[in-house]
Amino acid sequence: DQQVKQNSPSLSVQEGRISILNCDYTNSMFDYFLWYKKYPAEGPTFLISISSIKDKNEDGRFTVFLNKSAKHLSLHIVPSQPGDSAVYFCAASLAGTASKLTFGTGTRLQVTL
Amino acid sequence: EPEVTQTPSHQVTQMGQEVILRCVPISNHLYFYWYRQILGQKVEFLVSFYNNEISEKSEIFDDQFSVERPDGSNFTLKIRSTKLEDSAMYFCASSEARTGGLTEAFFGQGTRLTVV
Numbered sequence: 001d002q003q004v005k006q007n008s009p010s011l012s013v014q015e016g017r018i019s020i021l022n023c024d025y026t027n028s029m030f031d032y033f034l035w036y037k038k039y040p041a042e043g044p045t046f047l048i049s050i051s052s053i054k055d056k057n058e059d060g061r062f063t064v065f066l067n068k069s070a071k072h073l074s075l076h077i078v079p080s081q082p083g084d085s086a087v088y089f090c091a092a093s094l095a096g097t098a099s100k101l102t103f104g105t106g107t108r109l110q111v112t113l
Numbered sequence: 114e115p116e117v118t119q120t121p122s123h124q125v126t127q128m129g130q131e132v133i134l135r136c137v138p139i140s141n142h143l144y145f146y147w148y149r150q151i152l153g154q155k156v157e158f159l160v161s162f163y164n165n166e167i168s169e170k171s172e173i174f175d176d177q178f179s180v181e182r183p184d185g186s187n188f189t190l191k192i193r194s195t196k197l198e199d200s201a202m203y204f205c206a207s208s209e210a211r212t213g214g215l216t217e218a219f220f221g222q223g224t225r226l227t228v229v
Binding site: 034042043044045049102103104106 | 217219222
């Protein structure tokens with residue numbers, strides 16, 4: 001069941017540059033999308049989210065873009081910092097607060113000096 | 114900052130034994146979840162819990178699994194008879210009810226379950 005896909009397992013970016021992480025989904029009923037960051041041996045940490053009624057949400061260095069027609073979202077990190085090195089998961093949910101999250105497989109971001 | 118806490122951080126158990134994984138969700142949250150991540154795989158939803166009952170469960174959450182909120186602060190996941198394939202990282206999460214119905218889930222640091 002690959003309803004949420006992250007096709008790039010890894011990404012390497014130089015410090016100060018932009019990191020762009022991509023995510024595709026197949027279920028058109030998803031209406032809330034989230035990005036989580038995960039360090040080894042820790043739980044996922046919420047980063048940023050976007051509702052399906054928007055196409056962009058920005059929070060500091062993090063911006064999420066949503067293209068509903070393409071069923072695609074992306075996370076931009078500008079500027080990238082070494083502390084951003086982690087695995088990034090996109091997740092999606094159906095309407096309602098009690099709804100489960102469907103996660104992608106994750107992209108490992110390495111920010112190099 | 115409030116956080117979800119899980120105990121123990123690592124549990125080793127023999128196949129066939131019962132295990133209970135414990136979680137203390139964020140205090141004003143009303144929705145509780147268990148997820149798991151088998152090594153090298155994606156984070157998978159197991160169950161959601163609201164108002165003292167299961168609101169949704171996945172096909173993974175079969176009869177050997179159960180959840181309970183025994184005392185208003187703890188939220189537990191019980192696996193009755195563990196199998197080797199239950200070895201995974203188990204994450205508890207919670208979220209609050211919010212106007213508009215859209216809210217993020219906050220995750221604990223996980224319990225690594227190893228079945229031998």
